[in-house]
Structures are given as structure tokens and as C-alpha cells.
Amino acid sequence: MNYLDALNKRYSVKKFDPEKKVSTEALFHILEAARLSASSLGLQPYRLIIVQNAEMIEKLIPAFYNPSQISTCSHLIAIVSKKKIGSEYIGNYFNHISETRAVPLESLNPFQVSISNHMERLTPEQMTIWADKQCYIVLGNLMFAAAIEKVDTCPMEGYKQETIDDILGLEVTKEKVAVTLALGYRSEEDEFQNFKKVRKPTEKLFKFI
Amino acid sequence: MNYLDALNKRYSVKKFDPEKKVSTEALFHILEAARLSASSLGLQPYRLIIVQNAEMIEKLIPAFYNPSQISTCSHLIAIVSKKKIGSEYIGNYFNHISETRAVPLESLNPFQVSISNHMERLTPEQMTIWADKQCYIVLGNLMFAAAIEKVDTCPMEGYKQETIDDILGLEVTKEKVAVTLALGYRSEEDEFQNFKKVRKPTEKLFKFI
Numbered sequence: 001m002n003y004l005d006a007l008n009k010r011y012s013v014k015k016f017d018p019e020k021k022v023s024t025e026a027l028f029h030i031l032e033a034a035r036l037s038a039s040s041l042g043l044q045p046y047r048l049i050i051v052q053n054a055e056m057i058e059k060l061i062p063a064f065y066n067p068s069q070i071s072t073c074s075h076l077i078a079i080v081s082k083k084k085i086g087s088e089y090i091g092n093y094f095n096h097i098s099e100t101r102a103v104p105l106e107s108l109n110p111f112q113v114s115i116s117n118h119m120e121r122l123t124p125e126q127m128t129i130w131a132d133k134q135c136y137i138v139l140g141n142l143m144f145a146a147a148i149e150k151v152d153t154c155p156m157e158g159y160k161q162e163t164i165d166d167i168l169g170l171e172v173t174k175e176k177v178a179v180t181l182a183l184g185y186r187s188e189e190d191e192f193q194n195f196k197k198v199r200k201p202t203e204k205l206f207k208f209i
Numbered sequence: 210m211n212y213l214d215a216l217n218k219r220y221s222v223k224k225f226d227p228e229k230k231v232s233t234e235a236l237f238h239i240l241e242a243a244r245l246s247a248s249s250l251g252l253q254p255y256r257l258i259i260v261q262n263a264e265m266i267e268k269l270i271p272a273f274y275n276p277s278q279i280s281t282c283s284h285l286i287a288i289v290s291k292k293k294i295g296s297e298y299i300g301n302y303f304n305h306i307s308e309t310r311a312v313p314l315e316s317l318n319p320f321q322v323s324i325s326n327h328m329e330r331l332t333p334e335q336m337t338i339w340a341d342k343q344c345y346i347v348l349g350n351l352m353f354a355a356a357i358e359k360v361d362t363c364p365m366e367g368y369k370q371e372t373i374d375d376i377l378g379l380e381v382t383k384e385k386v387a388v389t390l391a392l393g394y395r396s397e398e399d400e401f402q403n404f405k406k407v408r409k410p411t412e413k414l415f416k417f418i
Binding site for chain 2: 003004007008010012029031032033034035036037038040042044047048049050051052053056093096097100101129132133134136137138139140141143144145148155157168179195196197198199200202204205206207208209
């Protein structure tokens with residue numbers, strides 16, 4: 001399928017068909033698109049928790065203001081952002097670059113110093129804002145890949161932060177759920193699938209100079 | 210091309226071939242992917258400025274800390290986020306929904322009231338954080354579509370905010386550049402194209418529960 005057709009067919013599902021589960025193969029393709037996401041300085045300041053256990057999804061229902069998607073989806077993906085990128089994290093990143101590209105760690109030193117200095121200058125709040133934005137590139141990639149795989153999605157920001165972090169067992173001094181995405185297949189009862197997509201027309205959205 | 214192959218081949222270009230321009234057809238496909246991006250509450254709190262005029266791109270060079278991409282790219286896309294989503298903006302949005310879906314405006318009233326109340330409760334800072342995150346979904350879609358179109362990209366956060374807003378003639382009480390993306394074709398001289406992609410391995414990035 002053409003990718004623009006796929007994006008046109010996607011919409012934020014309000015109710016999934018609880019009987020239909022996303023296959024492991026489709027799920028892994030979608031996750032690979034997330035893994036390949038670009039991120040600022042390549043730091044990938046996040047990890048993904050993929051909730052597939054029915055009991056665990058059930059436990060998460062009270063964390064969401066709208067229970068409709070979470071109580072019917074096949075999988076929930078929580079994109080978890082890092083609250084701190086310290087010298088250990090950056091050190092691991094550069095070891096990884098050095099190993100992957102077979103270049104001496106020393107040759108990367110100027111870049112490592114520059115990134116360390118940059119990250120150290122961020123306040124905790126700036127750090128969170130920066131990390132969360134990178135999570136939204138991942139969110140975009142997940143939805144885009146899912147659309148191509150004909151898997152339906154609904155991105156969700158409407159959850160109780162403390163509750164969801166707690167249920168997922170996060171160390172809240174280090175990380176938090178930045179955004180979530182429900183995966184599954186649209187229910188026949190979801191009337192939103194028949195609604196025309198509402199997007200700003202090109203002449204309002206784009207300016208060419 | 211398979212989309213995962215496309216994402217594997219993309220990298221953040223350090224130097225573009227200044228002689229190669231992105232075709233109008235490819236550009237419009239990529240922009241359509243941006244237009245179709247999901248956004249929180251469907252509000253699309255952004256617009257895109259596509260800089261294609263060579264003189265205008267030249268003018269923008271001093272706004273970037275690293276001049277390498279901006280001085281060689283074919284197009285620069287500035288994703289501009291809204292600083293305020295007031296009652297007029299929300300009113301226009303609901304008029305648009307009503308027209309597109311041929312439903313009476315009155316029937317949408319509960320949703321409109323709920324969104325208005327939600328947006329009013331946000332501080333200016335929360336509003337900016339929220340709007341900017343939506344811009345990163347657009348950024349993700351632009352890079353994903355460009356990869357499929359075999360157009361190279363480099364996302365860039367490293368610019369002087371006041372300078373770029375000023376050069377692009379933004380009304381800074383209302384909007385700001387949230388992030389930028391350079392488009393073009395990789396230069397043969399860009400050695401980064403030969404480097405192996407560095408991404409966290411699946412076992413580090415994903416947790417299944």
C-alpha cells in the first residue's frame with residue numbers, strides 16, 4: 001500500500017475489537033521503526049515498555065481518563081523518557097558508537113565532551129522537555145509504521161502520571177511515561193472510522209518562501 | 210522499497226550535494242505526510258514554512274550554530290508552533306469539523322467546551338511544551354516519508370531562536386520555530402553516510418510485560 005493511502009486510512013481509534021490481536025511479526029516491524037527513530041544527538045533518551053499481558057493491561061485501565069481504548073486494545077506501548085542523561089549514560093553511548101563503528105574511543109572524545117557539556121547545562125526541566133520531544137518522534141514512527149502494517153492505533157496523553165508510572169514500576173527519579181500508544185484493530189462499532197479526516201488544508205498549513 | 214530498509218538507509222546528513230534539488234512531486238508527498246500527522250485533540254497547533262528560495266536559505270545560515278546543512282540543503286522546513294490556542298482558533302477548528310463531516314456545529318458543542326476548558330487551564334509554558342511535542346510528530350512523519358521517497362534529511366534543533374524567528378518574519382507573541390528539517394541529497398563527500406547506524410539493541414530499548 002502507498003504510504004499516503006495508509007496515513008489517510010489511519011485515525012485515532014476510539015474502540016478496538018478486543019478479539020483481534022496484533023501478530024508478533026507486525027509488532028516487531030513496528031517496533032523496529034521506533035528503534036530506528038532519529039533522536040537529538042543520537043542519545044535515544046527513552047525506552048519502550050510493551051504491555052501485552054491481559055492482566056497488566058487490565059491493571060492499567062484506572063490510569064487512563066478515557067478507559068475505552070486501553071480496555072479494548074491488543075497492546076499498549078508506553079514510551080518512557082529519561083529524566084537524567086549523566087556521564088555514565090553518555091559513556092555507554094560512546095562505547096557503543098566505538099564498538100559499532102570500530103573506531104577508537106579517543107577519536108570520539110571531542111564529540112563526547114561537547115555532548116556532556118551540553119547535557120550538564122540543562123536544568124532538570126529543560127532535560128525533561130528535550131527528552132519528551134524525542135519520544136514524540138518515536139510516537140510518530142510507531143503510528144506511521146503501524147499504518148503501513150494495517151495495524152490501528154490511538155496515541156494517548158490522557159493518563160494519571162503518578163498512577164501509570166507506579167503500575168509500570170518505574171523509578172520515578174530516573175524516568176516517566178512520556179506518552180502512550182494503544183495498538184489493535186478498530187471495532188466495527190467504532191463510528192469514528194466512518195468520519196472524514198479533518199486536517200488543515202495545504203494553503204493554511206504551508207507557506208512557501 | 211520496504212519502509213524498514215528506507216529507515217535503515219536514512220541518517221542525519223552532515224553535508225548535502227548543493228547541486229541536487231528535491232523535486233516538487235517528492236516534496237509534496239513528504240508534506241502531505243506532515244499534513245496527515247496525528248496531533249493532540251486534532252488541533253494541529255503548528256504551521257510549516259518551506260524555504261526554497263536560495264537567497265532566503267542564504268539569509269538563514271547565520272541562525273544555525275552549524276552552517277554545514279543549511280548552506281548545502283535543497284529545502285529547509287521550519288515547523289512553527291503556536292504559542293496560543295484561543296477561542297477563535299478552537300472556533301475555526303470546530304467550524305472546519307462541522308463542514309468537513311457535514312454535522313451540525315451544535316452537536317459538537319460538548320467536545321468544543323471540553324477542549325476550550327482544557328486549553329484555558331494550560332499556562333503559557335505548558336501550552337508551548339504541548340504544542341512543541343506535536344511538532345515532533347510532524348518531524349517524525351516528514352523524515353519517515355522522505356526516507357521512503359529517497360530524499361535525505363537532517364533534523365536541526367541548533368539554531369538561535371530569536372534570529373530564526375526574526376528572519377522568517379514570525380509574530381513572536383503568537384508563534385516560534387519549534388524545530389527545523391533540512392532536505393536534499395547527501396553529498397558524496399559526507400563521510401557519515403558510510404558509518405554504521407548506532408541504535409540501542411532491542412533488548413535494551415524494549416521491555417515486554
